[in-house]
Amino acid sequence: MRTTKPKLTQQDIRRYNWYIWRTVIAGFVFVALMIALTIFDVFGQLPSFRDLENPKSNQASEVISSDKKVLGTYYIQNRSNVTYAELSPNVINALVATEDKRFYDHSGIDFGRSFTIFLHLLIGQKEGGSTITQQLALNLFSERAANPFKRFIQKMQEWVTAVKLERHYTKQEILTMYLNTVDFGAYNTYGIKSAARTYFNTTPDKLTPDQAALLIGMVNGPGIYSPIRHPDNALRRRNLVLNRMQEQHALSAGQVEEFKQKPLGLDFHPNNHFDGPAPYFRSVLKKELQKLFKEQNINRPDGTPYDLDRDGLKIYTTIDATMQQYAEEAQQEYMRNLQVQFNDHWRGQNLARNIHNYKFLIQQGMLKSDRYKQLKAQGMDDEDIKTNFNTKTTLNLFTWHGDIDTLMKPIDSIVYCKMLLRNALMSMDPTTGYVKAWVGGTNFEHFKYDQVKNGTRQVGSTAKPFTYAVAIDNGYSPCMKINNVPDTIRGYGAPWSPRSSPSETLPGFITLRQALAHSQNWVTAHVMSEVKPEPVVELIKKMGITSAVPPYPSICLGTFDASVFEMTAAYSVFANHGLWTEPTYILRIEDKNGNVLYTHTPKVVQAMNPQTAYVMTYMLKGVIQDGTGSRLQWKYKLNNPIGGKTGTTQNNSDGWFIGITPQLVTGLWTGCEDRDIAFQSTRLGEGANSALPIFALYMKKVYANAALGIKKNVDFDAPKNGVSIVMDCQQYNQEQQGTDEVDKKLGF
Structure with a gap:
């Protein structure tokens, strides 16, 4: 019923x-x-207006070159901010179409979407009603809560914060802030600038519609929509964003179909701390900045120390990105070939018999290795560690043709690394002291020790100009002749008499200019016996060498240690009218809002008489025109005004070349990690072969780029008051002949 x-x-x-x-x-x-x-x-304190003005997002600090290029960043989260003007309209259109199509019509909360949120929260699903402004509030000021009730409270806070954001910022500013805070997944990539660089090796203003659609598509799921890990998901998501851009009339149907046919088109450049140019420089710079902040008491407004990895500072440097690139290319081009020479030189030889302290060097290399330290930290005893080092395993090794994975005993990898040549270069403007290029080693990922500033090696014959400069300052002429025979100096402990290779010794009387040009030890020692070591040490110190230089005659041949940084700056005195200008690589530091925190003013010291400096440029040009550096002319065709000095230390452990021009001074060093490992042949190990060619390749690139302003045919300026020292040897000989005749008549 x-x-x-x-x-x-x-x-x-x-x-x-x-x-x-x-x-x-x-x-x-x-x-x-x-x-x-x-x-x-x-329910908890909301962000204040001051918080809104200074959102708490970890922002990478940028190291910026003198030509306004980002050399690299320091970061916990790889985040670099952009302005609205630096954003492609494609990025804005993709974001608004996908995330908040009524963005321009609401005031932070889209009530048409918000009523759906509570239902989602009650059933434990991820809500989809947040506006871009609300998402920004969450990105800036909180972490997403997992508990539904806490998430409800958090949503209230987001609403209030979103309204505040809309009241205090324009729509353009909100979009920019949002795009600067978004997580794009791979390698701690935060913000659209880092994302554009990481996935497409470009900048945000150059992103095409399909590239912008791919990146914006990652916003709600950087993991699941990763074009690296899930390319199919990323492609579908990109095409969905393109469809939404069409719906919002940002693209036509034809354009959308055209873009959908394109592959992802990635140019993936994952960021890490040693990617990019000048990694050695950036590593040294970071430590210098931390030291500077402490010494100068440079702190945040609240008094706490600045954090380079989080505070978004901008460090403006003197490094020229183009010249840095040329320096790195020159090193790679020549060191690849030099390593082949070195390997061929040692091939078939018994290393243990022919290398002094071989076993000790390998043992020390093992003890200093990361592998040893890790095994020791795991509690492994020395016997087990020794067994581990003698057991083959897969290792990643550096080669000049790229890293390789190979099966090798770890102890053999120590030998391999010990037999790799290292190289360092620094190039600076002698007038301003600005460092233009800094190559601290051959590969930062594998060999992190900086050899420009942190490393010191014996300087060899590059020290000879210091002794000659004291002689010139005492009135000696470059044309003065001295008999090139052994000379013994007494009065400084044991008698000292340097050796000279018979094949490289110029016989008879030679001029000081010839002696320096051909790096003659005996004449140099004679000049030292005349001028005495103490004035030479005094000059060396004035020229910025901070390493210990004992007042002994042997320093004229470079028996002391110094860094590439110090020696390059010292030679700048010759090119800069006797003025030593402190090498400068930091111009200024700004906070993320553009406030200047620090400006550097270099120190300047009158280290040498301007006349002496000028005469020394004439002496050093002789090295290139008719001396140990002559291959610059006959091989590399650099016939313009260039001075320089080669240097080779005992047993060919160190090869040096320092070249000077009126606008650029460049120092180079080449050698192995340990001084006992070197070329056995001076022909191969001398600075003219191991360091000078890199200078030549570098300068040829620099001269070829007129935009750099380094002019090829500019000569060194004579002092304003003229030169009283005679540099014309014909005139000097006539004057000496006249003096001799007068002396003869007077009975001297």
């Missing part, structure tokens, strides 16, 4: 309507109450 439901009366309908309205009103009152409680910080 069918029963019929009683019909609702008008009274029943009114009663149900009242229940519904009462529920709705209660809901509104509840939400209003919750918002009011949120505003008054009952």
Whole structure:
């Protein structure tokens, strides 16, 4: 028997309507109450206006070259900010179409979407009603809560913060802030600038519609939509974003179909701390900055120390990105060939028999290795570690043709690394002291020790100009002749007499210019016996050498240690009218808002008489024109005004070349990690072969680029007051002949 439901009366309908309205009103009152409680910080403190002006996002600090290129960043999160003007319209269109199509019409909260949020929260699903402004609030000021009730409270806070953001910032500023805070997944990539560089090796202003669609498609799922790990997902998501851009009339149907046919087109450049140019420089710079902040008491407004990895500082440097590139290319081009020479030189030889302290060097290399330290930290004893080092395993090794994975005993990898040549280069403007290029080693990923500033090696014959400079300052002429025979100097402990290779010794009387040009030890020692060591040491110190230089005659041949940094700066004195200008690589430091925190003013010292400096440039040009550096002319065709000095230390452990021009001074060193490992042949190990060619390749690149302003045919300026020292040897000989005749008549 069918029963019929009683019909609702008008009274029943009114009663149900009242229940519904009462529920709705209660809901509104509840939400209003919750918002009011949120505003008054009952559920936790909301961001203040100051917080909104200075959002707490970890932002990478940028190292910027003199030609306005980012050399690299220091970061915990790889985040670099951009301005709205630096964003492609494609990025903006993709973002608004995908994430918040009514973005320009609401004031932070899109109520048309927001009513769906509560249902999602109640059933534990991820909500989809947040506007771009609300997402920004979450990105900047909180972590997404997992608990539904806590997430509800957090949503109230986001609403209030979103309204504040809309009141204090323009729509353009909000879009920019949002794009600067988004996580793009791989390698701690945060913000659209880092994402554009990482995935497409470009900048945000150059992103095409399909590239912008791919990146914006990652916003809600950088893991699942990763074009590296899940390319199919990324492709589908990109095409979805393109469809939404069409719906918002940002693209035509034809354009969308065209872009959909394109592959992902990645140019993936994962960022890490040693990627990019000048990694050795950036590593040294970071330590210098931390030291500088402490010494100069440079702190945040609240008094806490700045954090280079989080505070988004901008460090403006003197490094020229183009010249840095040329220096690195020159090193790679020549060192690849020099290593082949070195390997051929040692091939088939018994290393243990022919290398002094071989076993000790390998043992020390093992003890200093990361592998040894890790095994020791795991509690392994020395016997087990020794067994580990003698057991083959897969190792990643550096080669000049790229890294390789190979099966090798770890102890053999120590030998391999010990037999690799290292090289360092620094190039600077002698007038301003600005460092233009800094190559601290051959590969930062594998060999992190900086050899420009941190490493010191014996300087060899590059020290000879210091002794000659003291002689010139005492009135000696470059044309003065001295008999090139052994000379013994006494009075400084044991008698000292340097050796000279018979094949390289110029016989008879030679001029000082010839002696320096051909790096003659005996004449140099004679000059030292005349001028004495103490004035030479005094000059060396004035020229910026901070390493220990004992006042002994042997320093004229470079028996002391110094860094490439110090020696390059010292030679700049010759090119800069006798002025030593402190090598400068930091111009200024700004905070993320553009406030200047520090500006560097270099020290300047009158280290040498301008006349002496000028005469020394004439002496050093002789090295290139007719001396140990002559291959610059006959092989590399650099016939313009260049001075320089080669240097080779005992047993060919170190090869040096320092070249000077009126606008650029460049120092180079080449050698192995350990001094006992070197070329056995001076022909191969001398600075003219191991260091000078890199200078030549570098300068040829620099001269070829007129935009750098390094002019090829500019000569060194003579002092304003003229030169009293005679540099014309014909005139000097005539004057000497006249003096001799007068002396003869006077009976001397």
